[in-house]
Amino acid sequence: MPSLKNALRPAVAVGAALALFTGMSTSAQAATGDFTYINVNGDDFTLHAPENGECFLLVSGARSANNRTNTRATVFAEQGCEGSRLVMQPGTSVNFGAAVPHSVMFG
Template sequence: MYRHKRLARLSLVAGSAVMLVTGVSTSAQAATGTFTYNRADTGFLRTMLNPPDEECIVMPGGGGVVNNITDTVATVFRDEGCSVPQDTLYPGNSGAYGGADVPHSVYFGQL
């Protein structure tokens, strides 16, 4: 009986080790390229290099002129929580926004 418990524990430890090695090796995907925007509040240029996919990214100050020079579709949102979509920028596209209609967050990837 003791031998079976020991074998079960050994199998569990070996399986966990395999999962740790193979499970951790996967990396998050990122859009390749740059995403730039001029802050609507200051006009300063902000640049994101290879931004992560499938994450809501806040754009401090809001985006006046936005350039998607990545290989991924970027959706800009009016709020900071990516819940009120404003515009979809395909790779290579730009957008200009002003007043109360500036985007405050961006999401890379398909929604």
């Protein structure tokens, strides 16, 4: 007959794993506000309450941008949030000139 100690080990292991899993899971948070930009063709775009940590494509590259969210926006030279970057604090605007960014991530 197994001892109580041996019978409790699997239950403790399962409980610890469940606590670790549920403690680490977080729901995605969205920035409050809008991120607007004008692309190189002169078209206006708006990202409404963008999800933090998600990479967004800036269609045809952004000539200028306005971060009207409550979180920082990091714009990247390349699609997929790669390459050189520039951090835009909440409430800031930027005119990019010739080196236009092609993606943005919030948070």
